[in-house]
Each structure stands twice: as C-alpha cells, then as structure tokens.
Amino acid sequence: MSIPATTSTSSSLPTPPPAGISVEDRESMRKQGVLLTSFNEIYNWGRANSIWPLQFGLACCAIEMICVAAARFDIARFGAEIFRASPRQADLMIVNGTVTKKMLPQVVRLWNQMGEPKFCIVMGACASSGGPFKQGYNVVKGIDRYIPVDVYVPGCPPRPEALLNGLMEIQKKMREETLTGPNAPRYFRKDADCVYPVPEYGGRDLVPPHNPKVWKPAAPIVRDAKA
Amino acid sequence: MSATLPDINIALPNGATARRVEDEFHGDLLEISLGPHHPSTHGVFRMNATLDGEIITTLKPVFGYLHRNHEKLGETNSYLANIPYTDRLDYLASLTNNWAYVHAVEKLAGFVPTERCEYLRVILGELSRIINHVCLVGFLLNDLGTSFTPLLYSLRERERMLDLLEELTGARMMYNFMRFGGLRTDVSADWLARLKTYLEGLFARYLDEQDALLTGNEILLARTQGTGVLKPGLAINAGITGPGLRASGVDYDIRKVDKYSIYERFDFRVPLGEHGDTYDRYMMRMLEMRESVKIILQAMRDLPEGPVNDPKAKSRGLRPKAGEAYGRIECPKGELGFYLISDGTPNPYRYRVRPPSFINLTVLEDMCVGQTLADAVITLGSIDIVLGEVDR
Amino acid sequence: METLEQIRDRIAAQFGAGAVTLVTNPGPAAQHSLLLASHAARDIARFLRDDPGLRLDFCSNATGVDWPDKEIVETTKTTQPDPAGGPAKVVETKTKRLQPGCLEAVYHLYSMALKSPAPVIIRLRTVNRTDDVTLPSLTPVWRSCEFQEREIYDLYGIVFTGHPDLRRILMWDEFKDHPMRKDYVSPDDYEWEPTPHDDVLERAKAHYPAPSASTTQTPEVTK
Ligand code: SF4
Numbered sequence: 001m002s003i004p005a006t007t008s009t010s011s012s013l014p015t016p017p018p019a020g021i022s023v024e025d026r027e028s029m030r031k032q033g034v035l036l037t038s039f040n041e042i043y044n045w046g047r048a049n050s051i052w053p054l055q056f057g058l059a060c061c062a063i064e065m066i067c068v069a070a071a072r073f074d075i076a077r078f079g080a081e082i083f084r085a086s087p088r089q090a091d092l093m094i095v096n097g098t099v100t101k102k103m104l105p106q107v108v109r110l111w112n113q114m115g116e117p118k119f120c121i122v123m124g125a126c127a128s129s130g131g132p133f134k135q136g137y138n139v140v141k142g143i144d145r146y147i148p149v150d151v152y153v154p155g156c157p158p159r160p161e162a163l164l165n166g167l168m169e170i171q172k173k174m175r176e177e178t179l180t181g182p183n184a185p186r187y188f189r190k191d192a193d194c195v196y197p198v199p200e201y202g203g204r205d206l207v208p209p210h211n212p213k214v215w216k217p218a219a220p221i222v223r224d225a226k227a
Numbered sequence: 228m229s230a231t232l233p234d235i236n237i238a239l240p241n242g243a244t245a246r247r248v249e250d251e252f253h254g255d256l257l258e259i260s261l262g263p264h265h266p267s268t269h270g271v272f273r274m275n276a277t278l279d280g281e282i283i284t285t286l287k288p289v290f291g292y293l294h295r296n297h298e299k300l301g302e303t304n305s306y307l308a309n310i311p312y313t314d315r316l317d318y319l320a321s322l323t324n325n326w327a328y329v330h331a332v333e334k335l336a337g338f339v340p341t342e343r344c345e346y347l348r349v350i351l352g353e354l355s356r357i358i359n360h361v362c363l364v365g366f367l368l369n370d371l372g373t374s375f376t377p378l379l380y381s382l383r384e385r386e387r388m389l390d391l392l393e394e395l396t397g398a399r400m401m402y403n404f405m406r407f408g409g410l411r412t413d414v415s416a417d418w419l420a421r422l423k424t425y426l427e428g429l430f431a432r433y434l435d436e437q438d439a440l441l442t443g444n445e446i447l448l449a450r451t452q453g454t455g456v457l458k459p460g461l462a463i464n465a466g467i468t469g470p471g472l473r474a475s476g477v478d479y480d481i482r483k484v485d486k487y488s489i490y491e492r493f494d495f496r497v498p499l500g501e502h503g504d505t506y507d508r509y510m511m512r513m514l515e516m517r518e519s520v521k522i523i524l525q526a527m528r529d530l531p532e533g534p535v536n537d538p539k540a541k542s543r544g545l546r547p548k549a550g551e552a553y554g555r556i557e558c559p560k561g562e563l564g565f566y567l568i569s570d571g572t573p574n575p576y577r578y579r580v581r582p583p584s585f586i587n588l589t590v591l592e593d594m595c596v597g598q599t600l601a602d603a604v605i606t607l608g609s610i611d612i613v614l615g616e617v618d619r
Numbered sequence: 620m621e622t623l624e625q626i627r628d629r630i631a632a633q634f635g636a637g638a639v640t641l642v643t644n645p646g647p648a649a650q651h652s653l654l655l656a657s658h659a660a661r662d663i664a665r666f667l668r669d670d671p672g673l674r675l676d677f678c679s680n681a682t683g684v685d686w687p688d689k690e691i692v693e694t695t696k697t698t699q700p701d702p703a704g705g706p707a708k709v710v711e712t713k714t715k716r717l718q719p720g721c722l723e724a725v726y727h728l729y730s731m732a733l734k735s736p737a738p739v740i741i742r743l744r745t746v747n748r749t750d751d752v753t754l755p756s757l758t759p760v761w762r763s764c765e766f767q768e769r770e771i772y773d774l775y776g777i778v779f780t781g782h783p784d785l786r787r788i789l790m791w792d793e794f795k796d797h798p799m800r801k802d803y804v805s806p807d808d809y810e811w812e813p814t815p816h817d818d819v820l821e822r823a824k825a826h827y828p829a830p831s832a833s834t835t836q837t838p839e840v841t842k
Pocket of ligand 1: 060061098157158174
C-alpha cells in the first residue's frame with residue numbers, strides 16, 4: 001500500500017496520520033512489525049500533541065514563556081498549555097533563563113525527578129551558553145554541561161514565535177522516535193542510565209564543574225596569525 | 228487566634244499572636260522551604276518558613292539563585308556597554324532601569340539632556356510604569372488563586388503596549404533605548420498619536436473594566452484587606468520605597484521630592500494608602516496607572532520640537548572625570564539608584580545598583596509572621612519583586 | 620538643610636574632631652561625603668537619624684568599595700645650587716610609596732521627614748584588607764542595612780559587628796572567596812569558546828599547549 005506523502009487529516013480516517021513523516025520513515029517504521037508500528041504512530045502522535053511543560057521560571061526569558069502561554073501566542077494550539085508545577089507530571093523542561101551555580105543543583109534535581117520520556121528545550125542565550133553574563137563567576141556557561149539538551153532556542157530573549165518553533169521541533173522529534181531498534185531513544189534501552197549526578201557546592205566552584213558524560217570541552221579552533 | 232483564650236496565645240515580635248498547641252501530637256513546628264522552584268513564589272525566590280499549624284512563626288528569605296554578577300560585569304564593561312545590562316535588572320520595566328542608569332552617568336559626567344529628550348523620557352518611563360503595574364495586578368490576582376484569567380487580561384494590555392515599544396525600539400523586552408544626554412532615536416509624531424489613542428481608548432477601558440470586575444470584589448476584599456500590614460515607622464526605617472511605602476501612608480515619591488527630570492512641570496497626584504495592607508498596595512498600583520496616563524498625556528501636549536540628543540554628550544568611549552555620583556529615580560518598584568565611582572578610565576571603578584525589590588523584602592518576615600501561609604504568598608506578590616533585580 | 624560642613628562641625632563638636640573627616644568629590648556631581656571613625660560610627664549614625672535638624676531617617680543605599688594597595692610614584696623636583704657656582708640644577712627624585720588599601724562601606728542617607736533631595740553620604744573604612752576587616756554594623760540604626768550589609772559581607776568580606784544575622788546572602792554558604800574584590804580570580808571555566816580571541820585565546824592556549832595540525836584550521840586561499 002502506498003501512502004501519499006501529503007496525508008489528509010479528514011475525519012474519515014480512524015487515526016489521523018501525523019504530519020511531517022515521510023514515506024521512507026513510515027516504511028522503515030513498518031519494518032518493526034505491524035502491531036508496533038501502528039501503536040508507535042498513535043503513541044507518538046498523542047505524545048507530541050499533549051506535551052506538558054514544567055512550570056518553571058528562571059529569569060527574563062520566563063516572562064516571554066508566560067507570554068507564549070497567554071492568549072496572543074497561545075501555546076494551547078500545540079497542545080502544550082498545561083504547565084505542571086510538579087516535575088513528576090511534566091515531560092518537557094524549558095530552561096528559560098540564566099542558570100546560576102547556586103540554582104544549578106536544583107535544576108538538575110528537577111530534571112532527574114521528571115519521568116522519562118522527557119525533553120529539554122533551552123531557551124535563550126543564557127541557558128545555552130551563559131549569554132551576556134558568560135563572564136560571571138556565578139553563572140553556568142550553558143545548561144548542556146550538566147543535562148542533555150534537545151533543542152536550543154537562541155535569542156535574548158527569544159521571541160515567542162521562536163519558542164513555538166522550538167516546541168514544534170520537539171514535536172517533530174517525538175513523532176520520529178521509534179520504540180525499538182538501534183535508533184530507540186535512551187529511555188527505551190534497558191542499559192541506559194537516566195539519572196544525572198547533582199553537583200555539589202564547593203569552596204570556589206561547583207563540584208564537578210561539568211558532567212563529563214554529557215559534555216566535553218571542545219578543542220578551540222585556533223587560527224594562526226598569518227592565515 | 229481567638230481573643231477569648233489568652234493563655235494559649237503567644238505574642239509574636241510584630242504584635243500579632245499565634246496559637247500555642249499543647250496537644251502532644253501537634254506540638255511540633257513544621258519547617259517548610261518554598262522555592263527556589265515553586266509555583267507561588269516569583270522567579271527563583273526561596274523562603275524558609277516555620278509553621279505552627281497554618282500560622283507562620285518565622286520566615287527567612289533566601290537569595291542568590293539569580294545572582295548573575297551584574298555589578299562585577301559592570302566594572303569590566305564600558306559605560307555605554309552597561310546600558311543593555313540594566314535592561315536585564317528589572318525585566319518587566321526595562322526603560323526605567325535605562326533611565327536610572329543614564330541619570331547617574333549624567334550626574335557623574337555632568338551632561339544635561341535636551342528638553343525634547345526629557346519629555347520623551349517621561350513618556351517612556353511612565354509607560355514602563357504602566358506596563359509594570361499591569362503585570363503586577365495580573366500576577367497578584369494569580370497568586371490569589373484566580374488561575375490565570377485576570378493575568379490574561381493584563382497580558383493582553385501588555386502585548387498592546389509592547390507592540391508600540393517594539394515598533395519604536397526594535398525589541399519586545401530589552402529596549403536599550405536611552406543614551407547619555409539623549410535617546411537612541413527620536414520618536415515620531417505618528418507613534419505618539421497612536422500611543423495617545425491607545426491610552427485614551429482601550430487602556431482606559433481596561434482600567435475601568437478591571438475596577439468594575441475586581442476592585443470591589445468581595446473575595447478580593449476578604450483575601451487582601453488586613454493581611455500583610457506594614458506600619459509606617461517600620462517602613463521608613465527599613466528603607467521601603469515605592470507603592471509599598473505609600474500604601475502605609477508615607478508621602479514620599481522621588482518624582483516629587485527630587486524633582487528630577489521635569490516632573491515638577493506636570494500636574495499629578497501621589498496616591499496614599501491608610502492601612503498598609505495588601506489591598507492598599509493593590510489600590511496604589513491601580514491609582515498610579517491613572518496618574519501615569521495623566522502625566523503621559525500632559526507630556527505629549529507640551530512636547531517641544533528640537534534635537535533629542537545633546538551634541539556635547541559623548542556615549543562611545545566616555546571617560547568621566549574621577550569622582551563619584553549617586554543618581555536615583557522613582558522606578559515602578561521604588562527607588563532605583565546607581566552609585567558610580569569613576570577613576571578616569573573607560574569603565575566604572577565601582578558600579579552599584581540600589582535595587583528596590585531587594586530592600587523592600589527586608590520586612591517580608593515582619594509582614595508575614597502571624598498570618599497563614601496562603602496570605603504570605605499574596606503578601607509577597609504585593610511587594611512586587613523581580614528576581615533579576617533582587618539578586619542581580 | 621544644613622551644608623555638609625555644618626554637619627561635620629556639629630559632629631566634631633559632639634564626638635571629637637578625630638571622629639569625622641570631609642571627603643571631597645572632584646567630579647561634577649560634587650556629592651561630598653563624611654568619613655567616620657569606626658569606633659564612634661554607630662553613635663554618630665544615631666545622632667544623624669535623631670537630630671531634629673537632620674532627621675536622616677532613611678538609609679537608602681549601603682554598599683562596599685574595594686581599594687586595593689596601590690603603589691604611588693611621586694616625583695618631587697628640588698633645586699640644588701651647584702657647588703661650583705654655576706646655575707642651580709633641578710633634580711627630580713622619584714619616590715615609591717605603598718598606599719595601603721582598605722575596604723570601604725558607603726551609606727547614602729536621606730530624610731523622609733524633611734524630604735531632602737540631596738543625600739548625606741557617610742563612609743567607614745577598615746584598617747586593611749586582610750585581617751582587620753571589622754566595622755560596626757548600622758543595622759541597629761537603620762533596618763534597611765540588614766540585607767545590604769550581609770551582601771557587603773558576602774561580596775567584599777567586611778565583618779559587621781553587631782549585625783543580627785551575618786551570613787552569606789548571594790553566594791552559597793560553602794563559598795570561600797569574596798568575589799567583588801578587585802583581586803578575585805573567577806574559576807577558569809569560560810575559555811572553551813570555539814573561536815577564542817584576545818585574552819581568552821591566551822587562556823585557551825594554556826589548556827591546549829600546542830594546537831596540532833589537525834585541529835588547526837587554516838582557511839585555504841583559492842584563486
Ligand atoms: S537570554 Fe537574555 S532574556 Fe534570556 S535570561 Fe538571559 S539575559 Fe535574560
């Protein structure tokens with residue numbers, strides 16, 4: 001049976017096939033078996049359209065996140081309007097603002113407390129890299145030094161549309177996930193460890209200063225002066 | 228806390244009483260930590276409270292979860308490069324932060340802004356105050372448990388004003404708009420006309436709507452009247468400024484006292500409260516918004532033509548003479564001051580922000596002890612803090 | 620409102636001439652200040668608050684300033700008569716002297732009762748920056764100093780005696796340094812930029828002793 005690349009979402013279909021999945025993707029998913037494939041599609045479709053973000057604000061970017069949740073930008077159009085205050089009920093963490101060293105253990109702990117499958121959007125320059133406050137002694141130079149990040153949304157602060165785009169990227173990522181096989185995400189594998197060590201306050205810095213399993217300092221691209 | 232059982236009432240330091248529970252199962256105090264991640268604190272603020280049943284006996288704020296080294300970075304940046312950083316202090320009212328900083332630098336370097344610039348600064352500063360108060364009212368009602376609905380009304384108005392500001396400055400939140408002795412660009416007559424239409428039309432309707440819906444609302448009155456009372460003597464001694472101070476009945480508004488910029492040319496009143504409770508603090512904001520609209524309309528009426536930038540004032544590569552200056556303005560949350568020491572180099576030797584939200588929190592414990600935990604949440608909400616400014 | 624000189628004279632009359640000095644501010648703002656001797660500072664503060672002519676009941680801003688030890692080179696010119704009877708010579712002698720540093724706490728006072736528009740600034744100085752860093756706390760006089768003095772203690776390391784609750788406020792309790800001091804060195808963790816330059820490049824080089832040929836990207840010039 002061939003599937004048209006652009007599937008219609010008319011109500012006559014029992015389960016509307018998700019948009020954004022190419023023929024090849026679906027064919028490869030079919031290889032996993034009929035039962036799991038259909039289940040996988042429904043599962044991913046449902047997940048992607050009912051994301052529950054963690055209600056969580058760090059700094060200025062959080063105000064833009066509130067605007068996204070409000071009537072004008074209306075994140076409810078993407079099914080993600082239910083902000084949960086408890087990490088146990090949330091499946092998306094939007095790190096929206098400067099993460100300081102004093103706040104970092106709490107952020108990692110919240111991330112650990114969220115149940116799998118979970119995703120992380122980094123919103124704004126600060127959370128991605130330290131942003132304008134990069135030279136600060138109390139600023140973590142990017143939350144990706146401690147926890148895995150799925151989508152980076154640049155900006156200072158990112159416009160609400162940019163955050164919505166980030167959310168759509170997450171939705172795309174969810175729809176493309178397989179349940180089995182080598183491409184399965186970490187939380188479907190038995191051997192994977194989904195708990196990230198919480199750093200401790202040290203005398204001068206956090207201990208450890210980054211999580212070596214998640215992040216390694218990149219070798220700088222040093223150009224010769226004559227080049 | 229019934230007055231008929233004086234023997235089991237404990238007098239607390241601020242004059243309130245808490246009930247002593249002699250029961251062997253209930254005798255212990257419960258210590259809880261609200262925050263830094265908590266839906267009912269603002270931002271990454273944390274309070275460690277001790278509860279006797281539901282009554283708070285001690286409450287210690289814990290700071291520093293958003294300490295991003297603003298002052299240290301300020302000492303390594305040039306004077307001009309610090310303007311965008313000030314946007315990120317109180318990110319709900321960025322323009323007044325810009326203003327306070329350029330005001331301090333103008334004192335330090337001896338610049339005088341042009342006439343037109345002063346008028347435009349007043350317009351933008353008061354607009355910023357309106358945006359801040361609109362948000363505060365929404366968030367305060369959210370803390371009361373209204374579950375987002377009044378906040379949606381507030382954010383609707385905020386978006387309308389942000390659209391105007393975005394058109395003018397190019398950014399939704401971080402405007403970076405003021406310069407030493409002037410502004411980054413001039414403001415067009417068309418923009419001003421649209422601002423006027425908005426303030427007289429939709430915004431006036433919003434204020435009336437909000438008053439009709441909420442100000443006399445029975446539930447709001449029951450929740451806010453008599454909670455979080457702040458006595459004027461303590462407020463003065465603890466350095467409280469802004470609407471929180473005026474709600475206690477102390478007539479102190481830096482716009483009237485310092486007469487900085489051109490505020491003595493406008494006819495406006497400073498609303499004063501009587502009881503210093505949460506309801507008075509809420510009302511201060513509602514009344515101040517109306518006064519701000521009046522100021523903006525007067526400034527638009529009198530706006531002179533002329534250059535918007537002082538040609539003698541230098542922004543890039545500014546090296547003020549060695550010396551120091553403290554400049555302060557009345558920002559929406561209280562007295563925002565900048566203390567700058569120059570040693571003649573391009574960056575400040577000392578760059579200090581006097582954050583109103585931080586100092587206004589000094590009395591949080593006094594205001595909350597003896598109340599229920601739920602009232603402490605709205606007391607905190609009515610103080611109006613922004614963590615970017617508290618921790619810097 | 621009295622001028623600062625008048626206030627100084629009144630303080631000197633009451634607490635002794637050694638208790639107060641006027642520090643002038645050469646900048647255009649001309650906000651001069653009073654340097655108080657720390658042993659009498661709290662009494663003077665009470666006097667400033669309660670005196671009916673001043674009524675400085677509002678301590679707006681309290682902050683620290685770090686003045687590290689500074690080496691000052693002074694050039695003095697002396698005219699020396701030539702012993703041989705010729706014209707007198709001008710001899711320049713350079714003397715180096717170490718101006719000892721100190722930590723300073725600055726308080727900006729206003730009067731809410733009298734609505735004074737200009738601040739009265741008082742400063743307190745510690746003896747040095749290392750071992751004698753105590754100052755009397757002014758929190759018993761003005762409650763508004765409570766958190767601000769804690770902040771000064773945290774960031775500058777001035778120990779305020781008589782403060783009700785002197786703990787770190789912004790940094791965590793285990794933190795060892797006082798980061799706002801001028802000689803504070805922040806943890807070496809931001810040099811990992813993909814394309815470093817200037818002093819960041821120097822620090823990056825220290826971490827990567829010799830960039831090997833494979834990591835060095837030389838842009839190829841193709842014509
Ligand atoms: S990226 Fe910009 S707007 Fe966002 S938290 Fe950082 S400073 Fe604030």
